[in-house]
Amino acid sequence: MLAEYRNQQIYHNHITTIPFGAFDFVLYYAEQMSQIIPVFEHQHDLYEIFYGIEGEANVVCGQDSLPLYENSMVLLGKNHLHRLRYMPEKPAVYFTMIFDIIPKSGNSSIDAELEYREIAKALDKADTNKYIYLPRAVSQQALLADIHKQIQDRKIGWASQIGILYYLFVLNLLRQTTSVVSDVKTPLGYKNIALEASKYIHSNYADELTIDMVAQQLNVTPRHVNRLFQEMFGRSFAHTVSVIRMEYAKKYLRTTNDSLERIAMHVGLPSGKVLIRLFHEQEGMSPGDYRAKFH
């Protein structure tokens, strides 16, 4: 697969923005190149990555000359003059990509801000030192082959997917330039309160359970819990609790010979009578008839 994609071109000439919580990843340009294309000295207020695919190229940045073999990477800081040494006689295939990471002005979550700062700090090293050079990076050729395949296959979603894949390419290489572990402790986004509440119900269905108790446990209003339940499970909190209790009651009816009073107690209901009423409402039969089907 690699051999095939190496003979093909990747050419991304669309300025593509992938928005994240606290920053945008902007891809200005990506192209698979070869030794026959001259790249003259230039600079820009953007980051650029050169990544060797095969053969030998040579990135010149200021006074420094950086050989680019298979899986070598040069990440150039902003506003540093650079060029490729023109060696048309030496076979070389490499990949180049121009991008930027732009902070958002709106208010983001603290974790999203933190993630932005961690990425920006890793990139800063390239600005300060003109470039970051990894002679032997962990191979990204499978990812480049995947990008090429997406472009070829043009399956639904491909057009935004390749933007994502370019971002992963940058991220994979950037991580190799730092040993920093992220301080972001959780995935980004809002905690799914309905789900947390649901787990709480499953753990406590044998006890008394009111929406106020759950809301207090999760530091939100009871009204909010109800709204989230409707969205996530298509029914109210009270109904959800009731359904969960009946499901557990059915399990006891099927697998034990316990009395209805005892089962009611197991599932957090005040009496066998209440169990019978709820069972009728939800299952359209008595607990006894249900049990009879399994015994």
Place this chain on the structure above:
Amino acid sequence: MLAEYRNQQIYHNHITTIPFGAFDFVLYYAEQMSQIIPVFEHQHDLYEIFYGIEGEANVVCGQDSLPLYENSMVLLGKNHLHRLRYMPEKPAVYFTMIFDIIPKSGNSSIDAELEYREIAKALDKADTNKYIYLPRAVSQQALLADIHKQIQDRKIGWASQIGILYYLFVLNLLRQTTSVVSDVKTPLGYKNIALEASKYIHSNYADELTIDMVAQQLNVTPRHVNRLFQEMFGRSFAHTVSVIRMEYAKKYLRTTNDSLERIAMHVGLPSGKVLIRLFHEQEGMSPGDYRAKFH
């Protein structure tokens, strides 16, 4: 690596939004589950995927019972009652994920709209037919293992990266439910005019080249071309053309014995005199002195 991640939990309890051009991908919940956790009948106004990792589970949707083996997938449409058959004695590991695709109200590009409609149409099939069932999907276990690894390693960017990876998981499976090839012809985003203009200059440096000609060629204003050049290459259009001409002139000086008049003609300058003046300005020496260094 797979064996290792199969024993570990993936648990994503944060509502995470990944914005694209014309829609948001919203992940409500993702978890790796086993046969010992009961999943009672429920429904929601969201999509849900069940994906078999090992053993045998069973998704019940309405009257239908869908066995879930390794790499089986059930994609449930919105608002259809479903549950997992409770078989605690049968070993089963599976992955479940609740998500939605929400169109944006703002104005997006035509291609971004088209991409949204293609994805929405594929999902519609699940809504209409209650579910889409793939008994043997192409394995996504490597992707799940990658998600797990990202969570474990917590390298910079991990927190938003796993949201992306869940999106790719959905996309990979959704594509297997349709044979549709995307009508989106180009990657999403704006065409990089500076880059296109630069390619045009490289192809036409031997001829007269004015910013008006290039602007006309690309259907934009000359002012716009200049602004984009500053951004992309850190210098004006005129300077860029001049630099490119001198770079080609240097190549002729190094590799041929052509007269200055002839080289000027090769690189699109009106006379040897102009070449000498520009060469002095940019290289700080005469073309003759430069040539002498290489002969």
